[in-house]
Amino acid sequence: MNVCMAHRGWSGKAPENTMKAIELALAEPAIGAIEVDVQLSRDGVPVLFHDFSLERTTNGSGRVQDLTLAELRELNAGSWFDERFAGEPIPTLEEVLAAVKGRCTLNIELKTAADMHPGLAERVLTLLDRHGMKQDVYLTSFDHELIRQVRQLDTDVKTGLIVYGRPIMILEQLRQAGADVLSMSYPFLTRELACEAINEGVGVIAWTVDDPDAIRRIMEWHPQVQICTNHPDRMLALR
Numbered sequence: 001m002n003v004c005m006a007h008r009g010w011s012g013k014a015p016e017n018t019m020k021a022i023e024l025a026l027a028e029p030a031i032g033a034i035e036v037d038v039q040l041s042r043d044g045v046p047v048l049f050h051d052f053s054l055e056r057t058t059n060g061s062g063r064v065q066d067l068t069l070a071e072l073r074e075l076n077a078g079s080w081f082d083e084r085f086a087g088e089p090i091p092t093l094e095e096v097l098a099a100v101k102g103r104c105t106l107n108i109e110l111k112t113a114a115d116m117h118p119g120l121a122e123r124v125l126t127l128l129d130r131h132g133m134k135q136d137v138y139l140t141s142f143d144h145e146l147i148r149q150v151r152q153l154d155t156d157v158k159t160g161l162i163v164y165g166r167p168i169m170i171l172e173q174l175r176q177a178g179a180d181v182l183s184m185s186y187p188f189l190t191r192e193l194a195c196e197a198i199n200e201g202v203g204v205i206a207w208t209v210d211d212p213d214a215i216r217r218i219m220e221w222h223p224q225v226q227i228c229t230n231h232p233d234r235m236l237a238l239r
Helices: 019-026 069-073 093-100 120-131 144-153 170-177 191-199 212-221 232-236
Strands: 004-007 033-040 046-048 105-110 137-141 158-163 181-185 203-207 225-229
Touching: 004 203, 004 232, 019 033, 019 093, 033 093, 033 120, 033 225, 046 093, 046 120, 093 105, 093 120, 105 120, 105 144, 120 137, 120 144, 137 144, 137 181, 144 158, 144 170, 158 170, 158 203, 170 181, 170 191, 191 203, 191 212, 212 225, 212 232, 225 232
Parallel strands: 004 033, 004 225, 033 105, 105 137, 137 158, 158 181, 181 203, 203 225
Antiparallel strands: 033 046
């Protein structure tokens, strides 16, 4: 059965990448995985946040990497979504690991560009070691070289390449990076590619699929395609 993956937590019902969105996803047993985005604070703490700048989803400004954890924790990461979530803070990855452990799979996107977050992979791997969660996560990124480095650092954790577009020789790229998972923007993913990858032992994630017709179509391709969505209820209604 296709795994339902909640994108940035249940971000259709609560502000993305907050504990409230994570908790809503964890409260639904039919959700098998949660996707989150992780960056480093100025003092090197992995935190959940998607954009490199703070303006869209908080009352702060500037770059995530330029504020300490204490400064980030003072920001309001909920009111932009709905005033009911006023004061919702930016969570640390460690908080999320403690909440998720033993309950579902966590897809951790390493958010970086060029050399924006040196040490990000190492700090995330340290937390996974501390919480005994290497077998419960995927580490994925648009930075394919970073994923290759993660594989060199740790041969146990599962890794994945995030792809927007339809590059040639993508399965060869996965092998070169030592990656286990292909996470592809769903308009570019085809039934043929999904089935070929799965038949070669590669996990496949289609993102971000919110239209029920598209969800239904992708579910029909192969039962092992994981579907990442802001609205898990739309997918679960089709089962």
